[in-house]
Amino acid sequence: MRKLMVLVVLILIILSGCSSEASLTNDEKVTGLVNSYLEALESKDISAMVKYTDDLRFPNKEEQKKQYSNIEEEITDTKIVEIKEISETEFEATVEISSDGNINELTFPIQKQDEDWKIIVGQDF
Structure with missing residues (x-):
């Protein structure tokens, strides 16, 4: 009986660990x-x-990778200033980027595309 109880507890611990990704809120995921x-x-x-973004300037991921490899800017520090929810499928992130002084x-x-969230870059403001 005791072994069965230990087995049940272990299974519950394993199952709760597996479901932690599903229990993240959209805010936490973004x-x-x-x-x-x-x-x-x-x-x-x-x-x-490339994985985290949808760059509107490039027709495909290979072109995006090629162009990103030419970036010479030296980014030394970054931080999130604010993330706010616009709708269930859209957020807006304000970030601070220190580069070249x-x-x-x-x-x-930030938009939900299929099951993934993507940062939209390359848009005109």
């Missing part, structure tokens, strides 16, 4: 996405930058 994107910017991880504040739309 905040995680923006943080991952900012880390990719700082480390110049082009594959990650300048601090710029940028706002990006």
Whole structure:
């Protein structure tokens, strides 16, 4: 009986760990996405930058990768200023990016595309 009880508890622990991704709120998912994107910017991880974005300037991901590999800007620091929900499928992220000695504040739309969230870049304001 005791072994059965231990087995049931272990199964419940495993199942609750598996469902933690599904229990994240949209706000948490979007905040995680923006943080991952900012880390990719700082480390110049082009594959990650392409993965997290939908860049409207490029017709496909290969062209996007090619153009991103030519970026010479040195990004030294990034931070999230604000993330606000526009609708169930759209957020807006304001971030601060320090590059080449300048601090710029940028706002990006974030949209749910299929099951994934994407940062929309390359749009005109």
